[in-house]
Amino acid sequence: MSDIQSSEMVYIVDDDPDVLNAMSRLLRVHGWRVETFDSAEAFLEGRDPQALACLVLDVTLPGLDGIELQRRLLETRQSMPIIFLTGHGDIPMSVQTMRAGASNFLTKPASAEDLRGAVRQAMDEEKLARRARGDADQLKQRLAALTPREREVLEAVAAGKLNKQIAGELGVVEQTVKFHRARIMERMQARSAAELMRMAAKLAIGEKT
Amino acid sequence: MNWITISWPMLAAASLSLGLIELRIGLAHRSLARFVFSLGAILMAAFSGLELAFMRAQSVAEAAALLPWMDAVMGAVVASLTAFIWVYFGTGRKWLALAPPILFAVGICADLIPGLDMTYRSITGIRTVQTFGGASFSVLEGVSNPWNAFAYLGGLALLVFVVDASVRLWRSGGRRRALIVGGCVTLFTLTASIQSALVDLGIARIPYLFSWAFLAILVAMMSELNTDVLAATKVAAELKESERRMDLASVAAKMGMWAWDIGHDTLWATRRARMLLGLSESAALNLEHFTNALHPDDRESRRLALRGALSSTDEYEVEYRVPLADGKVRWISSRGRVERDAEGKPLIMRGVVLDITHRKQVELQAEQDRSALWHMGRVSMLGQMSASIAHQLNQPLAAILGNAEAAQQILRQEHVDLREMQEICDDIVRQDQRAAGVIRRLSALFKRREMQLERVDLHALLAETVDLIQADLMTDRIILTNKLTTGLHTIHGDRVQLQQVLLNLIMNAADAMRGVPIVLRQLMISTEATDNEIRVLVVDHGPGIAPEHLTKVFEPFWSAKPKGMGIGLAICQSIVVAHHGTLTAANNPDGGATFSIAFPTHRAA
Numbered sequence: 001m002s003d004i005q006s007s008e009m010v011y012i013v014d015d016d017p018d019v020l021n022a023m024s025r026l027l028r029v030h031g032w033r034v035e036t037f038d039s040a041e042a043f044l045e046g047r048d049p050q051a052l053a054c055l056v057l058d059v060t061l062p063g064l065d066g067i068e069l070q071r072r073l074l075e076t077r078q079s080m081p082i083i084f085l086t087g088h089g090d091i092p093m094s095v096q097t098m099r100a101g102a103s104n105f106l107t108k109p110a111s112a113e114d115l116r117g118a119v120r121q122a123m124d125e126e127k128l129a130r131r132a133r134g135d136a137d138q139l140k141q142r143l144a145a146l147t148p149r150e151r152e153v154l155e156a157v158a159a160g161k162l163n164k165q166i167a168g169e170l171g172v173v174e175q176t177v178k179f180h181r182a183r184i185m186e187r188m189q190a191r192s193a194a195e196l197m198r199m200a201a202k203l204a205i206g207e208k209t
Numbered sequence: 210m211n212w213i214t215i216s217w218p219m220l221a222a223a224s225l226s227l228g229l230i231e232l233r234i235g236l237a238h239r240s241l242a243r244f245v246f247s248l249g250a251i252l253m254a255a256f257s258g259l260e261l262a263f264m265r266a267q268s269v270a271e272a273a274a275l276l277p278w279m280d281a282v283m284g285a286v287v288a289s290l291t292a293f294i295w296v297y298f299g300t301g302r303k304w305l306a307l308a309p310p311i312l313f314a315v316g317i318c319a320d321l322i323p324g325l326d327m328t329y330r331s332i333t334g335i336r337t338v339q340t341f342g343g344a345s346f347s348v349l350e351g352v353s354n355p356w357n358a359f360a361y362l363g364g365l366a367l368l369v370f371v372v373d374a375s376v377r378l379w380r381s382g383g384r385r386r387a388l389i390v391g392g393c394v395t396l397f398t399l400t401a402s403i404q405s406a407l408v409d410l411g412i413a414r415i416p417y418l419f420s421w422a423f424l425a426i427l428v429a430m431m432s433e434l435n436t437d438v439l440a441a442t443k444v445a446a447e448l449k450e451s452e453r454r455m456d457l458a459s460v461a462a463k464m465g466m467w468a469w470d471i472g473h474d475t476l477w478a479t480r481r482a483r484m485l486l487g488l489s490e491s492a493a494l495n496l497e498h499f500t501n502a503l504h505p506d507d508r509e510s511r512r513l514a515l516r517g518a519l520s521s522t523d524e525y526e527v528e529y530r531v532p533l534a535d536g537k538v539r540w541i542s543s544r545g546r547v548e549r550d551a552e553g554k555p556l557i558m559r560g561v562v563l564d565i566t567h568r569k570q571v572e573l574q575a576e577q578d579r580s581a582l583w584h585m586g587r588v589s590m591l592g593q594m595s596a597s598i599a600h601q602l603n604q605p606l607a608a609i610l611g612n613a614e615a616a617q618q619i620l621r622q623e624h625v626d627l628r629e630m631q632e633i634c635d636d637i638v639r640q641d642q643r644a645a646g647v648i649r650r651l652s653a654l655f656k657r658r659e660m661q662l663e664r665v666d667l668h669a670l671l672a673e674t675v676d677l678i679q680a681d682l683m684t685d686r687i688i689l690t691n692k693l694t695t696g697l698h699t700i701h702g703d704r705v706q707l708q709q710v711l712l713n714l715i716m717n718a719a720d721a722m723r724g725v726p727i728v729l730r731q732l733m734i735s736t737e738a739t740d741n742e743i744r745v746l747v748v749d750h751g752p753g754i755a756p757e758h759l760t761k762v763f764e765p766f767w768s769a770k771p772k773g774m775g776i777g778l779a780i781c782q783s784i785v786v787a788h789h790g791t792l793t794a795a796n797n798p799d800g801g802a803t804f805s806i807a808f809p810t811h812r813a814a
Contacts, residue, residue, distance in 0.1 A: 022612045110607070
């Protein structure tokens with residue numbers, strides 16, 4: 001349990017109070033924070049979009065059903081890994097949910113091991129996704145901190161131009177370009193020219209538009 | 210040989226024969242009148258014999274010895290004649306009836322004194338009287354005894370008594386009897402008395418004609434008695450004939466008849482009725498014998514039917530079983546009616562019993578076939594609900610598994626939270642009971658059984674039914690709404706069969722809406738209570754029923770669905786009809802169809 005951070009939250013949506021109660025208890029004793037909802041609508045209302053979370057979701061729900069909720073979450077770009085849990089899941093349904101990006105598909109009654117494994121995996125996916133999202137955000141922030149001249153120089157570097165060419169295009173001496181590059185390396189926190197190139201590629205800088 | 214020696218023995222023999230015949234009949238019928246009559250006739254025969262001996266006496270001593278005997282027998286004849294009229298008419302006055310025998314008895318007392326005789330104070334001689342036809346007879350000569358007046362007074366008293374009793378009988382309606390018996394007794398007693406007085410006085414030279422007179426009386430009385438016998442024989446014959454006809458009718462109809470005298474608790478039953486109930490052919494019966502002949506399980510319903518008939522104007526009508534020696538049963542239909550006195554108190558109950566075993570077997574077979582068909586429909590319908598059934602069971606199983614595994618995890622920890630463990634155990638028990646409940650309800654649907662009537666709350670049944678099918682409805686994205694009446698919603702019915710109908714209608718509605726856009730998939734179930742019926746409506750928003758199919762949907766083996774067997778709605782309708790209700794289908798003005806079940810309220814529980 002030491003591997004589980006208390007910040008990890010599992011949301012469970014099921015219309016059956018007995019099932020909600022049992023699933024919630026099972027995941028809580030394994031160290032997760034759990035919050036339960038008896039409908040998709042209640043979940044959309046009550047969830048915390050910032051929390052590091054995954055969703056255990058019953059397919060058949062009164063009102064908005066599980067598959068519909070999955071689509072809504074994708075549309076709002078506030079996605080989280082979804083583990084579908086259903087009593088009478090059939091193959092077409094699981095294919096549909098998996099294709100739509102479901103993390104897992106379990107049939108009731110699911111064993112604790114399966115459920116724990118699925119939640120663990122979903123949490124790991126979510127962390128990776130968050131890290132990926134976090135890196136991109138950082139780079140964007142650093143890029144925004146560059147001066148317009150530095151941005152021009154970075155674009156030219158990313159396009160593979162030599163210092164001499166850049167100086168010619170910008171109408172400055174080569175020494176000034178070198179100075180700008182040093183500043184850019186510092187501001188973008190790139191440790192080498194190669195890393196800076198990777199960052200530029202990630203930010204889609206220097207490509208012909 | 211002359212007419213006296215021939216006729217007197219004949220008179221005696223005739224009287225004796227009449228007496229013996231009546232004695233035989235009197236003893237057989239325990240008839241006092243006939244018994245008294247026969248006594249009189251036998252005494253009369255004895256008197257004739259004595260009289261003949263007297264007339265043929267050759268000496269004074271011989272004749273004189275017979276006199277007290279003749280007086281005594283004559284007295285007895287008068288006494289028995291009086292008694293006969295008393296018994297036979299029933300209208301005589303007691304003090305008048307006592308007078309003739311008492312007066313005679315007083316006269317006879319004279320005979321008991323030695324040397325004295327009632328008729329003669331002294332006897333002087335005997336002489337032979339020549340009469341007509343060449344016959345002769347002896348008479349005594351002597352001085353008349355005034356005691357003899359008692360005999361004449363006795364005769365007079367008898368006349369007065371008979372005339373009085375006859376007049377009274379005439380007035381109370383027994384005219385024929387009064388005229389023939391009373392008239393004859395009066396006429397011949399009078400004739401005999403006058404004639405004997407004339408003989409005694411020596412005016413008439415013919416023998417005493419008491420024997421003739423009394424034989425005439427005997428014949429009159431006997432003919433009257435026998436008129437009754439003849440009438441009774443005729444009535445008996447008619448009764449026998451009518452009984453035979455009734456018997457024939459009841460045998461032809463295989464019907465037994467019974468009548469129960471309620472006050473005395475005695476039961477009369479025909480042979481057929483006794484046979485049908487397995488009772489002895491002749492033993493006296495009461496209600497308990499009848500009751501004990503019934504199958505124990507049917508006694509209560511019979512008792513209720515009997516109570517109903519006695520306490521109201523209802524006809525008695527009940528069906529019950531009679532166990533037979535070979536372990537089979539005979540089904541009996543018993544019907545009857547209570548007859549009451551002017552104040553309405555039940556006096557007697559008459560009715561018939563009929564063997565309905567064959568009809569009942571056919572009915573039972575038809576009922577079994579029908580329940581088998583219904584059961585088949587139910588099972589095939591449940592087969593289509595597998596998703597819902599799995600869901601119903603998986604929910605509690607998932608909860609139980611989750612709780613049990615949570616408990617295992619808790620037990621692995623250093624500090625075990627006992628309160629949480631307690632909660633887990635409670636939850637598991639509850640969820641297990643829930644699963645058991647699901648299985649119980651399902652197995653009730655799966656089980657093949659006879660119709661079992663009970664009070665059914667339609668709203669509770671609807672809720673349970675919707676629970677059962679909910680998962681399928683949700684899978685099909687069907688939204689279910691209810692509009693339930695606040696009025697009466699309980700009926701008397703078989704809950705499994707009613708649930709079958711509701712399930713079938715809901716599933717049909719769901720099937721109908723599978724092809725329409727999700728937003729239109731609205732199913733409404735409502736109940737309505739009116740003054741005379743309770744209705745359950747299942748309203749869908751599918752494509753509706755083609756007008757030309759509206760009359761066909763309830764036909765067996767007709768289906769609008771490509772894979773439908775066409776038995777669902779036919780079964781639904783037969784179940785509803787078995788509940789005395791109607792099931793109809795109609796299209797809605799705004800699209801879709803409505804199936805409506807209506808149960809008459811007077812059947813409602």
